[in-house]
Amino acid sequence: MVLERTIPLKGVSGRIDHLAVDLGRSRLFVAELGNNTVDVIDLASGQALHRIADLKEPQGVAYTKQGDVLAVANAGDGSVRLFRADDFSAVGTVALGDDADNIRVEPRRGHLIVGYGRGGLAILDSTSRSLVGTISLEAHPEGFQIDPRTQRVLVNVPDARQIAVVDLEARKQIATWKVPAARANFPMAIDGDAARLATVFRNPARLILLDTGTGGVVSSLPTCADSDDVFFDAKRRRIYVSCGEGAVDVFQGSAAGYQAADRIKTSSGARTSLFVPELDRLFVAVRAGLLGSDASILVFRPAP
Secondary structure (H helix, E strand, O other): OEEEEEEEEOOOOOOOOOEEEEOOOOEEEEEEHHHOEEEEEEOOOOEEEEEEOOOOOEEEEEEEOOOOEEEEEEOOOOEEEEEEOOOOOEEEEEEOOOOOOOEEEOOOOOOEEEEEOOOEEEEEEOOOOEEEEEEEOOOOOOOEEEEOOOOEEEEEEHHHOEEEEEEOOOOEEEEEEOOOOOEEEEEEEEOOOOOEEEEEEEEOEEEEEEEOOOOOEEEEEEOOOOEEEEEEEOOOOEEEEEEOOOEEEEEEEEOOEEEEEEEEEOOOOOOOEEEEOOOOEEEEEEOOOOOOOOEEEEEEEOOO
16 A cells, blocks of 8 residues: 555544545545544545534544435434534434444435444434434444345444344344354454455454355454454455554455455554545544644555
């Protein structure tokens, strides 16, 4: 990967969590959990455009065209706050009660799926700005993905040591996948044709590829420590894993499967990232340094 540029996040302290993008306006959203803010970055200029303040430990962030809404999930008060994406004015709040975390956009209806609490997924209608359903899980959900072919949601539930398979239409868990001798499964990605699921475990640090039809383990590869995001790059048949140890691991696919290809140095604690295929860029969030360096977003361009 080539480090194309570094975007400073001035006045941002503490942990940075997830990222999202508004492709139409070429904007990147950065959930700054430790700073209780979300920064809006104009990708054309590489400058901060706006800062949404007075949040409560924002973790998940997502943009949906349905209603043209930016959604921010807050761990501190369990709320999902909704903002107009054009001017960032507040348009609603949905109270989930506890630890609102990752957000995904369900492609068919544009609903927001939010992991929250001691074990649940919430379904939010971004147009009516209301809660329209919940799904129970055995423990708090971390990374999850929606299988566009089947409307199943595949969910990492690390405290239950499982991957939950959820039927979104029936609104219930229908299967449980387990990977023996592996714990702390946090990030998850699904490939373009939904045949493979990538889940990264922290203990031990392994990238596990599973068959989305059966849940069977296809491949297990060592990776960097303290992972928090993973992505498929379909164009190059690659997988990117970002880790808090200060690295992005690159895995290259071939007819024989995936193999470790490169390790890109970033910064200690830089474990969250976002790969945007439409922009062909990987954005990595770096927290402020102990010696006074600004928080920043590293923008990587994948090599051919």
